[in-house]
Amino acid sequence: MLKVLSCSSMPRSYFLQPKACLALQKDVIHMHAVTGRCTKVARNINMERLRNNYLFPEISARELEHIKKYPNAEVISLGIGDTTEPIPDLIASAMSDYARSLSTPEGYKGYGDEQGNKALRKAIAQTFYKDLAVKDTEVFVSDGSQCDISRVQMLLGSDMTIAVQDPSFPAYIDSSVIIGQAGDFQYNSGKYRNIEYMKCGPQNHFFPDLSNTLRTDIIFFCSPNNPTGHAASREQLEQLVEFAKENGSIIVYDSAYAAYITDESPRSIYEIPGAREVAIEVSSFSKSAGFTGVRLGWTVVPDELLYSNGFPVGHDFNRIICTCFNGASNIAQAGGLACLSPEGVSAMFSVVDYYKENAQILLDTFASLGLKTHGGVNAPYVWVHFPGKRSWDVFNEILGKTNIITVPGSGFGPGGEEFIRVTAFGHRETILEASTRLKSLFP
Numbered sequence: 001m002l003k004v005l006s007c008s009s010m011p012r013s014y015f016l017q018p019k020a021c022l023a024l025q026k027d028v029i030h031m032h033a034v035t036g037r038c039t040k041v042a043r044n045i046n047m048e049r050l051r052n053n054y055l056f057p058e059i060s061a062r063e064l065e066h067i068k069k070y071p072n073a074e075v076i077s078l079g080i081g082d083t084t085e086p087i088p089d090l091i092a093s094a095m096s097d098y099a100r101s102l103s104t105p106e107g108y109k110g111y112g113d114e115q116g117n118k119a120l121r122k123a124i125a126q127t128f129y130k131d132l133a134v135k136d137t138e139v140f141v142s143d144g145s146q147c148d149i150s151r152v153q154m155l156l157g158s159d160m161t162i163a164v165q166d167p168s169f170p171a172y173i174d175s176s177v178i179i180g181q182a183g184d185f186q187y188n189s190g191k192y193r194n195i196e197y198m199k200c201g202p203q204n205h206f207f208p209d210l211s212n213t214l215r216t217d218i219i220f221f222c223s224p225n226n227p228t229g230h231a232a233s234r235e236q237l238e239q240l241v242e243f244a245k246e247n248g249s250i251i252v253y254d255s256a257y258a259a260y261i262t263d264e265s266p267r268s269i270y271e272i273p274g275a276r277e278v279a280i281e282v283s284s285f286s287k288s289a290g291f292t293g294v295r296l297g298w299t300v301v302p303d304e305l306l307y308s309n310g311f312p313v314g315h316d317f318n319r320i321i322c323t324c325f326n327g328a329s330n331i332a333q334a335g336g337l338a339c340l341s342p343e344g345v346s347a348m349f350s351v352v353d354y355y356k357e358n359a360q361i362l363l364d365t366f367a368s369l370g371l372k373t374h375g376g377v378n379a380p381y382v383w384v385h386f387p388g389k390r391s392w393d394v395f396n397e398i399l400g401k402t403n404i405i406t407v408p409g410s411g412f413g414p415g416g417e418e419f420i421r422v423t424a425f426g427h428r429e430t431i432l433e434a435s436t437r438l439k440s441l442f443p
């Protein structure tokens with residue numbers, strides 16, 4: 001393993017000897033192509049502790065290597081979970097109309113409410129939390145749920161313990177390391193110290209064994225989960241809420257893929273009685289409306305959620321939003337409002353249905369190969385099991401034989417070993433071509 005040295009970890013004398021500093025930077029240059037003189041500013045110890053985000057860069061590096069070796073290869077990516085289908089016209093038109101009106105004296109608007117446009121907050125509460133007692137004022141509109149995960153971490157601070165599903169979306173752990181909640185990364189276990197990894201696999205119906213889970217202040221929980229595609233059942237979420245109540249913990253519930261749920265699984269944590277006292281929910285327009293580039297999401301902080309001293313968490317979150325954010329783009333919010341009109345909702349769900357048909361094609365493909373799959377029904381991700389194999393080896397084999405990029409499950413935590421994730425985001429012809437190639441891989 002390459003040891004990365006930083007100038008800040010060097011003796012002070014190096015700051016007075018730029019040449020020596022540069023010499024020592026060679027390792028760093030190798031990895032980051034950095035040149036120049038060191039400042040006297042020490043690197044944030046938490047950034048230093050953060051393991052290199054190797055997953056997607058490593059996938060890109062392997063893709064490039066493959067293309068170099070096989071220049072005529074037509075590579076298909078079933079890797080990164082980015083949407084591909086156009087935003088429905090009525091939603092895009094609402095944004096372009098709003099943007100045009102900004103060029104007129106009557107239509108121009110400057111800053112809006114930091115918490116979001118009142119009509120949009122109301123529409124979010126009524127559309128996604130109908131009958132769940134979520135008030136407009138508890139909804140904070142944002143530029144996406146990933147940004148809100150970091151804002152929630154800033155709200156909570158470094159003095160917190162956290163638990164995550166294993167495997168999980170990397171932002172929970174990375175933001176935890178950045179804010180200073182985690183200890184060092186342990187290469188032998190693939191885990192950070194001070195983070196509770198809750199293993200979620202087929203052996204436990206993708207739900208942690210809570211009787212063996214340590215109490216933490218915060219529990220990040222994502223359903224439907226990225227990468228496994230598993231949507232937690234009502235019974236599972238009832239157990240989770242009960243566990244949080246017993247322990248006096250706060251759940252940060254990520255429902256970014258809730259629009260993909262077709263069965264009885266809850267779409268929001270607030271469907272579970274008592275969740276308002278223990279849960280924050282972060283969510284997004286990214287994967288339902290194709291807003292990955294537009295940027296729009298929201299966070300719900302219920303009034304009943306209190307710190308140990310009785311102070312409402314929502315008051316502090318409001319302060320974070322006002323200090324560190326200043327409100328989502330008014331153009332994106334116009335798009336969000338259009339998404340939540342009756343026509344917008346049906347346009348949004350027809351794109352979701354399209355991706356779900358893609359997922360079904362992928363599920364059928366892997367099933368025809370005799371492979372065990374998970375997810376794909378309530379989520380745009382299919383989680384494929386290759387018992388006894390290392391996920392990077394499977395990634396290499398599939399790329400080498402079919403020119404298809406997947407994501408090795410171990411990139412989402414040690415619990416992802418033996419699995420790969422394939423995304424159902426993609427044009428239909430690409431998914432069909434991928435299916436044909438995969439069928440030839442294991443004839």
Ligand SMILES: Cc1ncc(COP(=O)(O)O)c(C=O)c1O
Pocket residue numbers: 081143144145146147169222225226254256283284285286291292296297
């Ligand atoms: C589980 C999960 N949460 C949040 C996000 C980020 O969403 P946004 O685009 O709203 O920041 C993603 C993106 O892939 C995700 O998979």
